[in-house]
Amino acid sequence: MQVLSKIKAIHKPDLVDLLGGIKLVDADIRSEFDLINLSNTGIKKASLDALIGHLGMSKKSFTENILNVSVKTMERKKNDEVLDKRTSSYIIEIAKVTEHAFEVFESEEKVQSWLNTPNRALNQMKPIDLFDMPTGLMMVDRILGRIEEGVYS
Template sequence: MEKTIDRYQKLNTVLGKENLKDRVDSPYDFITIANKGLNSNAIVHFKVYFDLSQKFTAALLNLSEPTLYRLQKSRQDLKRNSSVQLLEAADLFLYGIEVFESKENFFKWLHLPNTSLGDIEPQELIEIPGGISKVRDVLGRIEHGVYS
């Protein structure tokens, strides 16, 4: 439980405290924040923190690269679904780093086909609706020593 609370607090660093309009104590707060509007500058913080490409970030948020570029430049609030997707992705990445004990190991794992995911690479799955929860489930099994 303590790790989870620390992870939610770390979201302030990952997305930029100034971009979050509320405190995050649970995944339900993602919806509250998304309804109030998550500033698109959070995407810039997210990309820099995890050293992600524009292409991967756009795919992750179900946006075209030009749309992502315009959003980043405008510093306007994201739509609710993009906000939730960004919050969930940031939380997933922090959880994965926690499970694998390093950013490098987690990102290597993201690019390896996984039997538990039907031999799909986790990074491919997180780009589609519902994929983040499936990858999170596998990370939970790994964390608890269940073969995955």
């Protein structure tokens, strides 16, 4: 049992894992074009729920503050219902930045803590608070790259 928990602690989820695994994302992601195809096809609502679970925030906060959609509207959707192209694409972009955070911090607890802590390089904003716009996502991803390279800690 102890070995299993160590393996789980070391495992860093990839994009498909963050979106609920191969059962929900039945696509082989090898390139950016595969992500475009996945966006065009649409991801399932259950993939959104899986990603929210990794971020450590409420479904209400994520849907209303990041996706700008009422939580009631999202909850009316069935888990296997496919989301529209724009929403799918944006959720995939958030998952890519989250995947990068896992590469840098290597544990869900550290990722969640970093995402929810005001950051000096982001004008004292929490990284998660910038997920509602593409420019904010790029800024967070750039900071993660700087941390990865040892330029910023």
